[in-house]
Amino acid sequence: MRLPVGCKVIGVGCAVPTNVVTNAELTGLVETSDEWIATRTGIRQRHIVTAEESCSSLAIEAAKDALEFSGITSDAVDLVIVATSTPDNLYPSTACMVQAAIGAPQAAAFDMEAACTGIIYALSVGQHFIALGTYRTVLVVGVDIHSRFLNWEDRNTCILFGDGAGAFVLQASETENEILATYLRADGKGGHLLHIPNTGAGYPHGGVPAAKETHRYLQMNGRAIYEFAVNAVPEAVRAVCAKAGIRVEDLDFLVPHQANKRIIKAASERLGLREEQLVSNLDEFGNTSAASIPLAFAEAITHGRLAPPATCALVGFGGGLTWGAAIIRWTATDQRLKNEVSEPAELPL
Numbered sequence: 001m002r003l004p005v006g007c008k009v010i011g012v013g014c015a016v017p018t019n020v021v022t023n024a025e026l027t028g029l030v031e032t033s034d035e036w037i038a039t040r041t042g043i044r045q046r047h048i049v050t051a052e053e054s055c056s057s058l059a060i061e062a063a064k065d066a067l068e069f070s071g072i073t074s075d076a077v078d079l080v081i082v083a084t085s086t087p088d089n090l091y092p093s094t095a096c097m098v099q100a101a102i103g104a105p106q107a108a109a110f111d112m113e114a115a116c117t118g119i120i121y122a123l124s125v126g127q128h129f130i131a132l133g134t135y136r137t138v139l140v141v142g143v144d145i146h147s148r149f150l151n152w153e154d155r156n157t158c159i160l161f162g163d164g165a166g167a168f169v170l171q172a173s174e175t176e177n178e179i180l181a182t183y184l185r186a187d188g189k190g191g192h193l194l195h196i197p198n199t200g201a202g203y204p205h206g207g208v209p210a211a212k213e214t215h216r217y218l219q220m221n222g223r224a225i226y227e228f229a230v231n232a233v234p235e236a237v238r239a240v241c242a243k244a245g246i247r248v249e250d251l252d253f254l255v256p257h258q259a260n261k262r263i264i265k266a267a268s269e270r271l272g273l274r275e276e277q278l279v280s281n282l283d284e285f286g287n288t289s290a291a292s293i294p295l296a297f298a299e300a301i302t303h304g305r306l307a308p309p310a311t312c313a314l315v316g317f318g319g320g321l322t323w324g325a326a327i328i329r330w331t332a333t334d335q336r337l338k339n340e341v342s343e344p345a346e347l348p349l
């Protein structure tokens with residue numbers, strides 16, 4: 001069998017809950033202020049799931065959006081990978097739920113977990129399956145609903161996160177390659193700095209004891225994660241550019257994990273990138289964890305900020321600790337726009 005030479009990125013999509021929670025609304029829950037949250041993080045609001053929504057419902061919506069963008073039908077999908085830390089169930093996987101809902105009967109499906117870096121890990125795994133010739137079309141989804149694991153009495157964490165999903169469609173190409181390189185790292189020694197200690201299975205006989213109630217919730221050493229991130233982002237971007245055989249100066253856009261505007265600013269200054277090269281939407285969505293990179297990417301395309309052709313560095317960091325980056329040469333256009341039939345001009349009588 002002749003192996004394909006490359007992997008094209010033919011679609012991107014996203015989904016967020018309609019319910020919006022503003023900074024002002026959080027002042028009713030914890031001692032904080034819109035001013036503190038906006039200046040320290042850049043976040044002004046976030047979207048939070050209602051009881052009717054779930055990790056899988058957002059993942060399915062984002063997957064459908066990305067498929068529509070790409071113009072391919074779901075039966076062409078060979079593999080579904082979902083990166084999430086907040087699945088509906090231990091099993092079935094969220095990927096299996098997406099596979100069933102979109103109607104991809106031939107597709108294999110599995111979840112993977114690398115916290116906020118999950119989407120970069122998933123892109124890398126999907127690209128490798130394509131490069132090996134195992135699959136032609138791979139749907140990669142990043143989704144998280146951290147709102148269900150937040151302690152809404154802890155102002156250090158509850159102000160930061162939002163819920164959402166984002167997706168990419170990857171396809172084999174005999175002539176072109178658009179994922180130029182990926183770079184993945186982990187440091188398990190820092191696991192305690194950002195963790196949801198236990199959702200039940202770590203304790204014998206059914207769950208977290210009352211004495212360890214806080215173990216149900218996300219816990220974070222914000223300062224330590226901040227320090228880690230401002231070093232990890234430039235390191236990963238430089239490394240992935242070197243792997244791709246390009247210079248940082250050759251990048252058109254940086255699409256970083258949307259955690260904190262100060263992290264994005266500090267890291268991009270170290271890389272010598274200009275503000276207009278930074279793709280960011282955390283003011284509106286907060287930190288959506290594994291979803292944040294495709295969500296920012298999709299939004300930038302919808303708003304015309306990111307137009308093809310563009311060389312983009314996607315860079316993530318988060319729990320694990322994990323971090324990593326990918327270089328995407330973005331050339332795709334939304335097939336829905338092409339399919340819009342323009343009304344024939346009325347002929348004068």
Ligand code: UT7
Binds near residue numbers: 032041222289319
């Ligand atoms: O996907 C990765 C997820 N995690 C991250 O990206 C987190 C990275 N870290 C950060 O973004 C920042 O460290 C935070 C935004 C979490 C915190 O900002 P900071 O500038 O590092 O603040 P700090 O933790 O040093 O706290 C400064 C003060 C403290 O008060 P004292 O001890 O100086 O009196 C905090 O208690 O701000 C206080 N504080 C708040 N005040 C109002 C902490 N959270 C809040 C709050 N509202 N929500």
